[in-house]
Amino acid sequence: MNVVQRAYRYRFYPTAEQETILSQTFGCARFVYNHFLRVRTDAFYQEQRRIGYNETAKLLTKLKQQPDMAFLQEVSNVVLQQSLRNLDAAFKNFLQGRAQYPTFKKKHGKQSVRYTRSGFRWKDGQIYLAKMDEPLNIRWSRSFKGEPSSVTVSKDTVGRYFISILVEEEIKPLPVVNKMVGIDLGLKDAVILSEEEKIPNPSYLRKAERKLARAQRRLAKKQKGSKNRAKARLKVARLHAKIADSRKDWAHKLTSRLVNENQVLAVESLQVKNMVKNPNLAKAISDVGWADITRLLEYKANWYGRTFVQIDKFYPSSKRCSTCGHILDTLTLDVRSWTCPECGAEHCRDVNAAKNILSAGLAILAGADALRLHEKSTAGHAGA
Template identity: 55%
Template sequence: MSRAVKRAFKYRFYPTDVQAAQLSRTFGCVRLVYNMALQARTEAWTQRQERINYNATSALLTAWKKTDDLAFLNEVSCVPLQQALRHLQTAYTNFWARRAKHPTYKSKRRSRRSAEYTASAFRWRDGTLTLAKMAEPLDIVWSRPLPDGASPSTVTVSQDAAGRWFVSLLCDDAITPIPATGAVGIDAGLDSLLTLSTGEKITNPRHERADRQRLTRAQRDLARKQKGSANRTKARIKVARIHARIADRRRDHLHQLTTRLVRETQAIVIEDLAVANMVKNHRLARAISDAAWRQFRTMLEYKAAWHGRDLTVVDRWFPSTRLCSACGALAQKMPLDVREWTCPCGAVHDRDVNAARNILAAGLAVTACGDDIRPQRGTSRTGQSSTKQENPRATKGIPALRAGKMSTSVLTPSGRRP
């Protein structure tokens, strides 16, 4: 059976001078309204211990438009301004639920330039898109077709640092899951971007290193330019284009990897990684950021949900590298320069392959026990999952099993998904 999902289709478009000026004005108004609403909510809480919701900020927006200083807010569509208030409400909801930090102000130079339009603020007709306050449709490059009969419910227009314009259309799509069997454990690394429990290693393309010389030269040229000059703006755009090229290639490579894994495997087990803490190592920070492990996990999560796959996340403190996948013995130390090691039982292990097999075994153990498969978020290591509390020898031989020989009935999780 096909699965109905909300899917965004992103395209590049080339606006006219009038459209570009209108959109730039809209971006500025959206940023201003967001910051003013954030300031009003912050002052209300710090001074009066009062929580202001979306309805109150919407009433404030109506009052702001009637003042002489903010009358220019009426020159743009009101829908993106209202959507900015809704986004702020969502940010506060996540903050009060302790899922995110307190919202911060949007910067003119560093924040993302975007505006969101709902169905009442654009016209979709015969494959053309016309936004509110515009007389002509957008010149969109249709690099891929939309689903048959799809009509966008939300349109998001954005501009990146390199000056490229993009439009994202949110549509209803039907995905037909492809039958798959077996399970695979994945160990992320730097020498090999991914190592599978089957023994396969996926080479790390190192996109940033390939363009590092060009990027260094462009950044030096930018540093020599006088601030505020037109030449500095040109140099900044040149640096941004190199960064965009690196990000595009990295994103395309990760999309190919995650799509292949989801299509071929029913159960996927990965390890929870504290990337924010790992990049504090200044010797490895650049390589870790270039690997984009968090982006890989995000893609894998939503694609697994689309296709009905079982994705398990193993606790980050699970000693997958130091654990022997043959006998279950735990080594005391395992420095990064040790790529192969021999267990006292006589088994010779490749560091990454052994870790991937242990991650797979841990994921299957968590699934079979029905334990909570969410990674431990506390700073203390006392709250451990059943995978860590059990004797390593209790699962002797499990990591050595091949994915193709495992029963799919055992891989159906009875607990919650991450």
């Protein structure tokens, strides 16, 4: 049994009173985050010193005592402390090179607050948030075992409310299967398997581009601050939400299927953040969601007792012949099939890459790490 921290996400429908309390809570949490982002930024760039969570927590206590900041005492202090922790985590990610510098939260963007165990009650299968007398009207789409350790309440740009419940859960590993797969990621075909199966890219953004462009043009023509502009903004947000929901649903179904069917999953390692800097490919790469596919495969494999391995990003998966191992000097992106000059084998570029990814992944698992690398001068980037 694997013991994991698992989040269950549900939609809920607040009452008018709960909606007012949540609006205040979102606003205060956003204010605290933005206020101390400015404080930490000024200290970092003007005074050359770093402020951590403990110091901001003390400053928050003083801030709440100011007469013009009395509104901060009307919401749960747990939420405000978690907002400071989120800010601290954002700075740590920036300093360690995992993310960009923290940015200010917007009023019209996605709103989110986190309640730890002292900020909510779990009673008779219902959740009561701090400052609320009635339980949340949650649409329980699936069940979970155990008691929540924390909950995160969010409101998206469309105005939908969601609650994410974190619980500690035992997950039973899946039965062992005698099957392995190499996975190459592409644009026309989102996923190409070493078994020569190609899974098309659903291209949700491209299919909705005309509707989205029309809605955005109408939004651009509306007067700022008007009710018509608010309605037009909501239509654009709904289209974006539909695209994101469809892409997420597709990615979850695909990765669950791959994890269920295979014992070993070998995937290429891509620098997606660098690749989306290419203006010609950025939209297509973002639409297919490579990073999400890889992330979902990794954590699901760990949960269910599967083996997940990523090969080195410089491994020449496309230029290497999966039959004899010969490596081409060059292989441009427009070449989708090629014939090996050494053994005469004919290759589909993507299927050949998937087969090489599987071979390299198995070599890594066997401890022969040297087999997964080639001199960078001849390898180039994966998929080059």
